[in-house]
Amino acid sequence: xxxxxxxxxxxxxxxxxxxxxxxxxxxxxxxxxxxxxxxxxxxxxxxxxxxxxxxxxxxxxxxxxxxxxxxxxxxxxxxxxxxxxxxxxxxxxxxxxxxxxxxxxxxxxxxxxxxxxxxxxxxxxxxxxxxxxxxxxxxxxxxx
Numbered sequence: 430x431x432x433x434x435x436x437x438x439x440x441x442x443x444x445x446x447x448x449x450x451x452x453x454x455x456x457x458x459x460x461x462x463x464x465x466x467x468x469x470x471x472x473x474x475x476x477x478x479x480x481x482x483x484x485x486x487x488x489x490x491x492x493x494x495x496x497x498x499x500x501x502x503x504x505x506x507x508x509x510x511x512x513x514x515x516x517x518x519x520x521x522x523x524x525x526x527x528x529x530x531x532x533x534x535x536x537x538x539x540x541x542x543x544x545x546x547x548x549x550x551x552x553x554x555x556x557x558x559x560x561x562x563x564x565x566x567x568x569x570x571x572x573x
Contacts, residue, residue, distance in 0.1 A: 431501045431564070432480035432498065434487070434496055435472060435497065436472075436492050436494055437472060437494075445464075445473070447492075448487065455479075455482060455483065457478055457479050457483045458477060459477055460476040460478065462474065463475075474527075474529065497545075498549045499545050500552060500553050501564040502541065502542050502544060502556065503564055504540045505540065506532075517559055521556075521559065523546060524546065525544060525545075525546065526545040526547060528543060528545070541564065
């Protein structure tokens, strides 16, 4: 299981810069991000090298922050690789809440997809049991 930080940002210039500035000051590496927006605010989902420290820094700066668990799945970088994972999710009757991806320089997996499901713990075990490579909370080490 992997920790993800969700930050709620006003749709105003400089708000994302404030978040990335916190990470630069705290020497925290940003691995992945996804931004979804609404009329008044954005939802920034991020995977960082030190989620506890990052969340604390953001809260100190006044950001509304939530931390939750997500699942990182290793996917090959070839046609059909993601389809195989999504197909397996369908076979297991697992619904995806949201997902986003990042690349890796790791020899065994050069694409990683971050998934959020309703029942994270149950899904993680079912995926592992079905042969899908689920990465642990040491994602920083698994990216190189």
